[in-house]
Structures are given as C-alpha cells and as structure tokens.
Amino acid sequence: MASSIFLLALLALSSPFALAFDPSPLQDFCIADEMPRVFVNGFVCKDPKEAKAEDFFFSGLDKAGDTNNKLGSKVTLVDVQKIAGLNTLGVAVARLDIEPYGLNPPHTHPRATEILTIEEGTMYVGFVTSDNKLFSKVLNKGDVFVFPKGLIHFEFNPGTKHAVGRASLSSQNPGLIxxxxxxxxxxxxxxxxxxxxxxxxxxxxxxxxxxxx
Structure with a gap:
C-alpha cells in the first residue's frame, strides 16, 4: 500500500499538469529582481535582506481605467510586473472598467483561473468549454463568477451605467490572449x-x- 501511494505521488509530481502551475515558494518571499541577465520560469530572487515594504505595494486601483477606446473597456492588471513581491506567490489582481454597452472581448488567461466580483453596475459574463458549451450569467453588484483556467471568456455591460469589477487570478503572470x-x-x-x-x-x-x- 505504501509503495502504491508513493508511486501515485511520484506520477502526480512528474505530470505536465502538475508542472503547469506557478511554482511554490521555498522561502518567505522571492522579490523579483529584473536586473540579472538570467532567464528562469519567473524572476530571479532579490536578496531578502534588501526587501522593503514597497516591494509588496501598488497604489491606483481606486482610479477608473481609461475606457475611451473602440471596446469601451479597460483592464488594469496588477501582476508581478507591478508588484515584484508577487514573484512565486501565484496570484494577481485586476480592475475591470466597462462603459454602457462596452465589452471586454473574448479572451483567455493560459496560466490562471479568474474569479470576478462586481463592485458597480451590471455585467453579462460567460465562458466556453472545450466542447463549445456556453456558461453565462448576468451579474449585479456583489455577485461573483469564476472563469476556469485557459477557457475563452468575456464581460459585457448591458446596462446604462459604468460597471466596475475586481478580478483575482491564480498566477503572478496570468497571460492574455x-x-x-x-x-x-x-x-x-x-x-x-x-x-x-x-x-x-x-x-x-x-x-x-x-x-x-
């Protein structure tokens, strides 16, 4: 029995699916150091002795994004590029602003599941599965919706007022297609x-x- 459990654990750790997730930190934190010319799956760690509070801080998500564009929407993403202390922690956050009848067009995040909370207004959202089934819902203030990792999804404002959503993503670098x-x-x-x-x-x-x- 013990050998069977060990074999299953070994297979799980060696599978491509297991390796697809952001790496788990092996120390308290790993602040991204963008200066070294070393390429790794993420960023090289800054010396922890040089860490400061600003490495874990970002200000500005209280401000509406500029929606003056063809789509009438703006996503303000806070990932490892904005907060170096997110390196290896496997999370990011974003603010979504959509004007009336504006759209955040169909897209995917290849490395992240997304959970969206509506803070203002109304959004019609949905995602499409690998067998082309659409799951969609009209969301109002306080409602929450989840988009599974890698699946095509969208957000549309069907209302007459500005809509705001707050998204959390399960990767320090979710990617966008x-x-x-x-x-x-x-x-x-x-x-x-x-x-x-x-x-x-x-x-x-x-x-x-x-x-x-």
Whole structure:
C-alpha cells in the first residue's frame, strides 16, 4: 500500500499538469529582481535582506481605467510586473472598467483561473468549454463568477451605467490572449486562405476584418 501511494505521488509530481502551475515558494518571499541577465520560469530572487515594504505595494486601483477606446473597456492588471513581491506567490489582481454597452472581448488567461466580483453596475459574463458549451450569467453588484483556467471568456455591460469589477487570478503572470486579436491581428498575418476556411468567410471579408486590427 505504501509503495502504491508513493508511486501515485511520484506520477502526480512528474505530470505536465502538475508542472503547469506557478511554482511554490521555498522561502518567505522571492522579490523579483529584473536586473540579472538570467532567464528562469519567473524572476530571479532579490536578496531578502534588501526587501522593503514597497516591494509588496501598488497604489491606483481606486482610479477608473481609461475606457475611451473602440471596446469601451479597460483592464488594469496588477501582476508581478507591478508588484515584484508577487514573484512565486501565484496570484494577481485586476480592475475591470466597462462603459454602457462596452465589452471586454473574448479572451483567455493560459496560466490562471479568474474569479470576478462586481463592485458597480451590471455585467453579462460567460465562458466556453472545450466542447463549445456556453456558461453565462448576468451579474449585479456583489455577485461573483469564476472563469476556469485557459477557457475563452468575456464581460459585457448591458446596462446604462459604468460597471466596475475586481478580478483575482491564480498566477503572478496570468497571460492574455484575445481571440480576435490573435486570429486577425497577428504579425505576420495568418494566411487569408487559412482564415477564410476556418471562419467560413470569403477572402475579401477576411481582408476587411484584418484591416480593423
């Protein structure tokens, strides 16, 4: 029995799924040091003796993001790039501002599950599973919704007032892939023939769509 438990634990630790998560800290903290020219899965640790309170601090999420854009939305992300002390801790936070009828377009976070809390207004949110099933909900102030890691999701403001959400993410560097940007705005561009076949559209329409990005 003991040998079986040990074997299962060894397999779990060696699986790609287990290694996909942010690394667990082996000390109190590991403040990101961006100066050394060493590439690792994260950042090199700053000498703990040089740590200061500012390494764990960020100010500004009380301020609304600039939503003066085509989408009418703005995400203000606080990750390891903004708080060096988040390195190895596996969390990040974001503020989401959406104007009436604005949209945070379909996107994924390849390294993080997201939990969203509505602080002001109303949002229609949803995510799509790997078998193309949509889970969606209209959220109001105080409501909470979870987007599983890696799945395409979106937030839309169907109301007439500015909406604000606060998101927590299970990675110090969640990553962001916007579906439309990735397909139509890649550099260099994906072949018209490929996109036309994938999206079942003619090449003229594909060319027009790419011009918007």
């Amino acid at each position: 916007r579906v439309a940007d990735a397909l139509l705005g890649s550099k260099p561009s994906i072949s018209d023939d490929i996109l036309a076949k994938a999206l079942q559209l003619d090449r003229k329409t594909i060319d027009w769509l790419q011009s918007q990005f």
